[in-house]
Amino acid sequence: MVNLKSVGLSPSFLFRKRLRRLLPQRWHARLERLERSSRVYIVPTLMGMYFAFIALVLFLIAISYGHNLAYYATFLFFSFVSLSAIIANNNITKVEVSWPRIQFRGRVGEDISVPLILINRSQFSRYDIKLEVNGVSVAHVDELKPLTTQEVVLNLKDLNLKRGHFKLKRLTLATRFPFALFYAWNWSKIPIEVFIHPAPKPSRLKTVVHDNNQSGGELIAKNIGSEEFFVIREHRAGEGLFRIDHRLSLRLDRPQVREYRDQTVRSFLVDLRGGESERSLAEAVDWLDQCSNDSECGFILPDGRHTRIFIGRNNQQNLYDELARFGQNTQELE
Amino acid sequence: MSFGVFWFAWIFVGVGFLPFYALHQSSVINLFSVLWGIALVTRLRQWHIMGAVRFLSLGLAAFTVWQAYDGFRSVEAAGGLFALLAVLKLWESYSTRDAFLFFLIFQLMMIAQYLLLESLWLLGFIILSTFLMFSIFMELQGQQRLSSLFKNLGKRRVLAQILFVSLILSTALFFIFPRSTFTFFIRSSKQQMHPWTGFSAELRPGQITSIMQDDSTTFRARFASETPILSSMYWQGATLIDSDGFNWQRDVRISFKGNSERRGKERFLYEADMAEPGEGALFLLQPTAQFKLLSHGVVRWRGLNDVMVTPMSNRPLRWRASVLTELESSLSIEEQESLQRAKELPADVKVWIQENYAEFASLSALELRDRIEELFVRNFAYSLEPGAYSGTPLNQLKTFLLERKVGVCEHFASSAAMIFRAFGHASLVAVGFHGGEYNELGDYWSIRGRDAHAWVLYYDENLGWQRFDPTNLVAPERLSLGGTRYRQLWRERQGIDFEWSDLTQNSWFSGVMKAVDTAYYQLNLAFINYDAEKQRQILANLGLENWRRAILRGISIVFALIVVLVFWLWQRESSKGSWSVVNRIYQAYLKSLQLKGFNVTNSTAPLALQQQLHEQSYASVCSKFIEAYIKIKYDTHKKFPDRDDEKLLRRLGREVRRALRTKS
Numbered sequence: 001m002v003n004l005k006s007v008g009l010s011p012s013f014l015f016r017k018r019l020r021r022l023l024p025q026r027w028h029a030r031l032e033r034l035e036r037s038s039r040v041y042i043v044p045t046l047m048g049m050y051f052a053f054i055a056l057v058l059f060l061i062a063i064s065y066g067h068n069l070a071y072y073a074t075f076l077f078f079s080f081v082s083l084s085a086i087i088a089n090n091n092i093t094k095v096e097v098s099w100p101r102i103q104f105r106g107r108v109g110e111d112i113s114v115p116l117i118l119i120n121r122s123q124f125s126r127y128d129i130k131l132e133v134n135g136v137s138v139a140h141v142d143e144l145k146p147l148t149t150q151e152v153v154l155n156l157k158d159l160n161l162k163r164g165h166f167k168l169k170r171l172t173l174a175t176r177f178p179f180a181l182f183y184a185w186n187w188s189k190i191p192i193e194v195f196i197h198p199a200p201k202p203s204r205l206k207t208v209v210h211d212n213n214q215s216g217g218e219l220i221a222k223n224i225g226s227e228e229f230f231v232i233r234e235h236r237a238g239e240g241l242f243r244i245d246h247r248l249s250l251r252l253d254r255p256q257v258r259e260y261r262d263q264t265v266r267s268f269l270v271d272l273r274g275g276e277s278e279r280s281l282a283e284a285v286d287w288l289d290q291c292s293n294d295s296e297c298g299f300i301l302p303d304g305r306h307t308r309i310f311i312g313r314n315n316q317q318n319l320y321d322e323l324a325r326f327g328q329n330t331q332e333l334e
Numbered sequence: 335m336s337f338g339v340f341w342f343a344w345i346f347v348g349v350g351f352l353p354f355y356a357l358h359q360s361s362v363i364n365l366f367s368v369l370w371g372i373a374l375v376t377r378l379r380q381w382h383i384m385g386a387v388r389f390l391s392l393g394l395a396a397f398t399v400w401q402a403y404d405g406f407r408s409v410e411a412a413g414g415l416f417a418l419l420a421v422l423k424l425w426e427s428y429s430t431r432d433a434f435l436f437f438l439i440f441q442l443m444m445i446a447q448y449l450l451l452e453s454l455w456l457l458g459f460i461i462l463s464t465f466l467m468f469s470i471f472m473e474l475q476g477q478q479r480l481s482s483l484f485k486n487l488g489k490r491r492v493l494a495q496i497l498f499v500s501l502i503l504s505t506a507l508f509f510i511f512p513r514s515t516f517t518f519f520i521r522s523s524k525q526q527m528h529p530w531t532g533f534s535a536e537l538r539p540g541q542i543t544s545i546m547q548d549d550s551t552t553f554r555a556r557f558a559s560e561t562p563i564l565s566s567m568y569w570q571g572a573t574l575i576d577s578d579g580f581n582w583q584r585d586v587r588i589s590f591k592g593n594s595e596r597r598g599k600e601r602f603l604y605e606a607d608m609a610e611p612g613e614g615a616l617f618l619l620q621p622t623a624q625f626k627l628l629s630h631g632v633v634r635w636r637g638l639n640d641v642m643v644t645p646m647s648n649r650p651l652r653w654r655a656s657v658l659t660e661l662e663s664s665l666s667i668e669e670q671e672s673l674q675r676a677k678e679l680p681a682d683v684k685v686w687i688q689e690n691y692a693e694f695a696s697l698s699a700l701e702l703r704d705r706i707e708e709l710f711v712r713n714f715a716y717s718l719e720p721g722a723y724s725g726t727p728l729n730q731l732k733t734f735l736l737e738r739k740v741g742v743c744e745h746f747a748s749s750a751a752m753i754f755r756a757f758g759h760a761s762l763v764a765v766g767f768h769g770g771e772y773n774e775l776g777d778y779w780s781i782r783g784r785d786a787h788a789w790v791l792y793y794d795e796n797l798g799w800q801r802f803d804p805t806n807l808v809a810p811e812r813l814s815l816g817g818t819r820y821r822q823l824w825r826e827r828q829g830i831d832f833e834w835s836d837l838t839q840n841s842w843f844s845g846v847m848k849a850v851d852t853a854y855y856q857l858n859l860a861f862i863n864y865d866a867e868k869q870r871q872i873l874a875n876l877g878l879e880n881w882r883r884a885i886l887r888g889i890s891i892v893f894a895l896i897v898v899l900v901f902w903l904w905q906r907e908s909s910k911g912s913w914s915v916v917n918r919i920y921q922a923y924l925k926s927l928q929l930k931g932f933n934v935t936n937s938t939a940p941l942a943l944q945q946q947l948h949e950q951s952y953a954s955v956c957s958k959f960i961e962a963y964i965k966i967k968y969d970t971h972k973k974f975p976d977r978d979d980e981k982l983l984r985r986l987g988r989e990v991r992r993a994l995r996t997k998s
Contacts, residue, residue: 047434047471054441061449066514066630068649068864069448073460075507079500080468082898087492090905121974123915125488128475143488147974178492179471180434 011043012172012185013135040186042089048181051081081181088182091175094122095129095144097188104192105320106156107285108163108199114154114192116171120144132172132185133333134159161196163281164328165321168192172334187334194333195324200286201279231259268297269309277302281323288319301326339470340377343424343436344370346463350444351417357450359402362414365395366421373424383425391422413446430474437467451611452649454858465497503897511890512883513866542744542765546718546817548783552767553617554855555606556778562602562619562657564769565813568801569617569781571766573640573791575676577755579683579727580734580748582763585675600624600656607855607863608650616641616653617766617781620801623658627651628867639764652863673793676760679752683728687756690735699759699794706750707807714739714746716809718824743812746804747788760793764801769816776852785817913967916975919983920963923990927956930994940964955993959986 020028044052055077062070096119106112116139120126123146131139131154138154154171171192174185235244235255248256270287272280280302291297298309299319307322348370355363369391376383395418403411420439427436444463448456472489555569574582600623606616618625620639627633630646645651679687688695694705720741723730731752734745741749747763754761768787770779789803806813812820869886873879927934927943934943944960947953966972966979 047438050438054438054445058445061445063514065449066865067449067452068508068862069452069457069460070445071511072457072504072508072861073445073448073464075504075511076460076464076500078507078894079503080464080496082894083496083499083901084468086898086902086905087496089902119974127489127492143486147976176475177472178475178489178496179468180475181471 009135010130010132010137010172010174010185011045011183012041012132012174012187015041015043035187038186040089040092040184042085042182042184044085045176045180045183048081051077051181055081080179084179085182087178088175088184091126091177092129092173092184092186095120095126095173097171097173097190098149099190099192102191102193103195105195105197105317105324106161107197108161110157110199112156112161112194112196114138114156114194116152116154116190117149118144118152119149120146122146126175128175128177130174130176132174133168137174156194159333161194163196163198163278163324165325165330166194166196166333167330168194169332169334195321197320197324198278198282198285200289201282202286232256233259269300269306270297271300272302273300273304274302277327281326284323285320288316288323291316299323303327339433339474340424340427342466342470343427343433343440344374344377346437346440346466347417347420347424347443350440350447350459350463351420354413354447354451357447358410358414358417361398361402362418365398366414366417369395369418369421369425373421376425388422388425391425392419395419395422409446409449413443413450416440416443416446419443433470433474437470440467452862453611454854454862457861461501465493468496469493499897499901503894506897507890507894508861509864509869509872510886510893512886513864513869542786542788543718543720543742545783545786546742546821551609551780551782551851552785553606553608553781554778555604555770555781556776558603558605560602564816565806567769567779568620568764568787568789568803569767569770569785570620570639570764571615571617572642572764574763574765577679577748577752577763579680579752580723580730581727582748582751600658603654603656605652605654607652607858611645611650613644614642615766616643616651618653618655619657621658623656625653625655627653628865629653629863649862650858673760676762676793677755677758679755680727683731683752684756686728686732687753691753691756694753694757697757699754699792699800700797702754702757702759703792703800703802706753706802706804710746710750710804711807714741714808716740716742716746716805716812718742718821720745743803743805744788746808747790750802750804751790751792754790754792762791764789764791768813771816771818773848773852773855775848776855778852778855780851782817784821787817913974915980916963916966916983919980919987920967923959923963923987926991926994940967955986955989959983959990962986 019031023031055074058070058074058077061067062074098117098119100115100117104112104114116131118129118141125146126144127142129141129144130137131141131152133154133156136158138156138158139152141150141152144150168190170187171190172185172187174183176183232245232248233256235249235257239257243257243259245256245258248258268291270284272284274280284299288297296309297316297319299307299322301307301322303326307319310316310319351358351366352363372383375381396415399411399415399418400406402414405411406415416439420436420443423432423436423439427433440463444460448460472493572584575585576583602619604619605628616627618639618641622639622641625633625641627643629649629652631651632644632646634642634644643651691709694702697705717740720738723733723738723745725733731749734741735749744763744765751761751763765786765788767781767785768789769785770781771785772779787803787805789801789805791799792802794800803813809820811823815823870879873881921936924934924936924938932946934946938946940960940963944957947956947960962982966975966983
């Protein structure tokens, strides 16, 4: 789960959380329906409340002492505070988010960058926009020029995501511009998924891959296949002569070499049962990192369930995702 | 907190506190200066101050304030404490939050200072400091270098918009919001008020000479209709009754019937405003008919027109008064005692005067006055730089009357008053100002230090208290020309080439200075001296004298809401959709075609329009516009038009209109 203790949470997140705590359970679904992504929400920040308090004190002083400077300062503070609320409110409108990809992967403790595109559809610049996930600021845009798009990279590292599969339910666009007295936000629904794979840990599985005979009970592996012709290329200086294809060399008038590649399709089915499951998963990631791209492999997960056997580099990704998902429901980030 | 923000904060706290040193105790000022310096050094050297040291410093600050103000229950103590807290906050200013907290404490410090002093400069400081503080707040959002604020035109524009609307809104609310006719708290602090003018409770030789060196304005007066002639414009302050032979002192126990305001025929109604807050004698044209203090304060009448005021707020004093045309001469029994005091003189001085001026004996007050006139006219000279007199009071008197015979108004007034007393006539020395400088731009008189003056009040059995100004005999130009012009004349006679004040007499520079002074005076009247009575006057001028405070309060709230709403609508308009400019240009294009007589509506498709225009001689220009419009608007790859698209459409739109005009 997301560790929220180490970071300061945004007012939007806390506001929703507290509102839900205050309202009865049966209202939560209704509240969900009431929330609109196009709507801008605004609350005063702590500094805003301090300033409102100072303005109130000044006002009482002005009345009590009949003090003209206190009157003027009160009205000046009031003006700045109220106008800044309007600016904060408008600063978040007409800003949209689009996403070039929907799936992102990373490992526990590593930087996970999610590129997004911010679109400013207004005629004026937008300033100091923060993108927040789970109440944590994951990107900051100093200025978004009018009628432009800008690529923004969300860095999810600060969320301290643990192993799992996450769906970004909503991305909060927030601003404290201009004076940090108010915090305005709205949110966008973006269908982004994030897989957090376990961080690899060196394991005995690593050596077992190279020595099938000593694999032991924890690794079941089949080794089928042979070397096959792969490509013809020119002979390079210093290479042995035994691979030269003389016939072809005569035809092409230059020494040609027939290159073979090990086309062995190794099928591995790694048993991750026994021992501490998180460690096994971490070792499995490490093993998968070492594994040949062309290998056929799968896992017997710690709960005894067999994964599908995947072949090829791209499909190997699915195995990483299986390891990320193991024992976890898809979690929502908002 | 970046170094830039630290610099701002460091300067803020210094500028916000040190110029008001007169309002605080020296121990607090000293401690503040030390802590302020340490903040700078530690920041420059990148030294970290330990928490324990900070805690001890906090304790020291609290203890110092407690000692200096005898507790924390006064506005001065609050101001001092907040100032020290603010400067201590600078010691540990690392994060953005620290910066915010610093400015909060700073504002609390400034609130305390506002209560200690009301001045137009402070109003300017409020606006400037608020603006700069919010600028820094704006910059702290991005957590970037402070310099980037001043580079980002867009942010500057937003800030300028907020400042502009805020100034309008706050100024309007300032005038509309109903003022109380009372205050819950009047000055209950232990603040020491300072005399305005340099006049103290006594008059020593040389005192007026030093006051006359001061060019700054002491007070300003505006006459309602009639203005007295310059030579009779005596702004009388304190009356000094006790004398040691050459120096004079006030005696608070002495009072005369003629000291209080009297009803009768009155002239020269005027309103006057002190330039600075302070306490002491007010300056009134004598004899006073009616007098009203327009600001909060306690009035004490002590001598002939001797009005002492202790202000109950930290606002410069304002008063309204007029001049009585008929004098009263009768004295009550109590006044006879005071009159006796006005005849007292040290024995040695008395004997010396009687011996030296034996011919003055047994003369009436009026005759004596004539003889003193003759004495001064004959051999005495008036000088703005008479030099110091030393020795015992009698020696000083002897030196002046027999040897040097050079002096300024105070020497003549002092000597004349003593001669009166030596021969049994009651007399006093009155100090104040004579004349002033008329500002025709603002239609008011500025009375400056250089107009300081002293004269004699003597008692005539038949006429009562009479004013006698020996300076009028020795240097009549001083009274007929006024202090400023006489000073110039005197310097010309003395052969003194240049003085800074000459510059102010230069025609254009003088005009500029008068304009600045008028603006300052008017702003002071508008902002610092604005009160319930002025508000009533404004309402009465508008024919709304029946409006009650509740109505004004309601209007203030509605006005504020309207301004905020208008600002919101303005901002909303500015954040309109991305296609709005393109649509607007196209609508303008359609409208120009409609005016030309084409049967087009807003719903006419661009291609159909192009067909319709095909036959026209200016079709090519119109087609270009429509093609560009279609390309921009219906290009599926374009999410919104960019600036170049808008520029192109605008240019083509102009060409279309030009073509249509040419055709017509």
